[in-house]
Amino acid sequence: MTFRLRVIGVLVFVAVAATAATAWLTWRQATGAVERTVTAGREETARITDRLREYGYAHGTWERVPAVVDELSRETGQRIRVIAAGDDLVADSDVLAGRAPRPGSGQPPVLVDPLPRLRMPAEGAPAGWLKPTVVAIRDYRATAVYAACLTRAGAVVTARPDGSGIPLVSTDLRPADCRRDVPKGRPPQADLLAVRRCEDESRERAPACLQRAFRERTRGVTPPRLEVHLGVRDESPPALAAAPTVGVAAGVALAVALAALLLSRAVLRPVRALTVATRSLGEGDLARRVPVTGRDEIAELGRAFNRMAGSIQGAEERQRRLTGDIAHELRTPLANLRGYVEALQDGYVEPTPELLDSLHEEVMLQQRIVDDLQDLALAEAGALTYHRVDVDLRELLETCRTAHHARAEAATGPPQTHD
Incomplete structure (x- = not known):
């Protein structure tokens, strides 16, 4: 694909x-x-x-x-x-x-109850709430009858709650036959008995008890509770477009x-x-590169290719330099060996044991160089095996001294004598 x-x-x-x-x-x-x-x-x-x-x-x-x-x-x-x-x-x-x-x-259905909700004082004991409840029962009877009369007369009626929650009625008309008559004197005994049943209730339960007493004593003038039914059967819900x-x-x-x-x-x-x-x-x-612009994945791939090509070109150059360095390192000691061998052949140098040992050491050194090159090749290929051995440092230094003794003498000349 x-x-x-x-x-x-x-x-x-x-x-x-x-x-x-x-x-x-x-x-x-x-x-x-x-x-x-x-x-x-x-x-x-x-x-x-x-x-x-x-x-x-x-x-x-x-x-x-x-x-x-x-x-x-x-x-x-x-x-x-x-x-x-x-x-x-x-x-x-x-x-x-x-x-x-x-x-x-x-x-x-949803229930609608128009009965006022009594407001109890924030402070004081439930026993002190009994008298305000009796007064609220008396006032609401008078207010409900007065408001109903105004409604039948066609007046516009508004109301706001007083401190006990009882409506204070306002109207634009005052018909002669509609008056708010509040009874004077001692409250009815039935009101007192209904409220006193809540006298021993706790502060938490007293408000509910007094509300029940209020409902019971105003039942004759309070509008009945309503059941409000909303909607029609099989009404389609909002459709999803x-x-x-x-x-x-x-x-x-x-x-x-x-x-x-x-x-x-x-x-x-x-x-x-x-x-x-x-x-x-x-x-x-190896000098070929690709033009790269931007910072997306394709551009990153191009940069990676250019880095790879640069690495290959650099490795090729390093390999050529390494080959030249190896040839240079091997040429000098091989020239020394060749000079000693030709001197031996022509009889200019005596084949003393020390010289032969030195030549042998030089040959072994070249052999070690070749072995090191082979180890380097194995290391680059990931196939190098390591073997640890002990080396006598004194012997190593003596070998190096012997190998380079002749060159040192040739460079400094014969020793001078002083009278």
């Missing part, structure tokens, strides 16, 4: 991986969108229930709440069905919109294919140059 095909194959694999990654990323984004949709649905649910709770808290009744339900349905796009305790239908956004009621979604995913995948595949063509052209040019240079190096042209 050619290098171009291998590169294209790798890039096709990359394209498939990129496409899969793009699809996965798109799926994750779509999942995130669905999650955000669910979060938005929860926020809408909280918005609807909070609005209904605020209405019951301020008005003391669920009369005229269908208008609020219709407004919330238009704002959120939700089908809202509100049922009071005892399965009494309070409002249905489908009926309010003039269409037939659709089946509900089957999801559990496949077109963006397909478009992104096709774009990535096309981009990778174009990149494969450009990359193959950019890679093959230096590869061809390396091929020509390698062929020339094999034919003996």
Whole structure:
């Protein structure tokens, strides 16, 4: 398989991986969108229930709440069905919109309780909370009746909590038949008995006990709790659009294919140059190099080739210098041997035992040089075997002195005598 095909194959694999990654990323984004949709649905649910709770808290009744339900349905796009305790239908956004009621979604309803949450003092014992609770029961009865009367009269009612959590009602109208009558004098005995049941409770359990007493004693005037049903059956969930995913995948595949063509052209040019240079190096042209630009893998390959060619050329030059040095080192001692042998043949030098021993030592020295060359060749080939032996340094020095004695005398001349 050619290098171009291998590169294209790798890039096709990359394209498939990129496409899969793009699809996965798109799926994750779509999942995130669905999650955000669910979060938005929860926020809408909280918005609807909070609005209904605020209405019951301020008005003391669920009369005229269908208008609020219709407004919330238009704002959120939700089908809202509100049922009071005892399965009494309070409002249905489908009926309010003039269409037939659709089946509900089957999801559990959301409970809306308009009853105020009592605020207990931050300090003091639970026994000190009993009187404020009795006062809160009295005030809420009067406020709830007053707010319901205002609502029936068509007034705009708003409320804010006081220090105990009881609503303080404000209105734009003050009908003559709507007055906030707060009973004077001693609280009813039933209120006192309901609250005193919490007298012995701990600080942690007393608030819940007093809240139950508050609910029990205001049951007649408190709007009933609501069950809010949202959505319709078989409502289609948000669909994941496949077109963006397909478009992104096709774009990535096309981009990778174009990149494969450009990359193959950019890679093959230096590869061809390396091929020509390698062929020339094999034919003996050790000075051949390849031009290198950039810092990618191909450029690093070219630099490695140039370093290799330089190393081969340097080794060739070192081998030539080594051959010349060896010839020089062997020529001088061989010339000495030749001179002594010719002098012996011509009778100019007597063959004394010392001279013969010296010549023998010189021959052995040349033999050792040759052996050293052989050891060097074995070492370069990685086949050298080492043998450790003991050497007498005195004998080695004496051998060297004897071998070079004649040359030393020839260089310094005969010894001079002094009278």
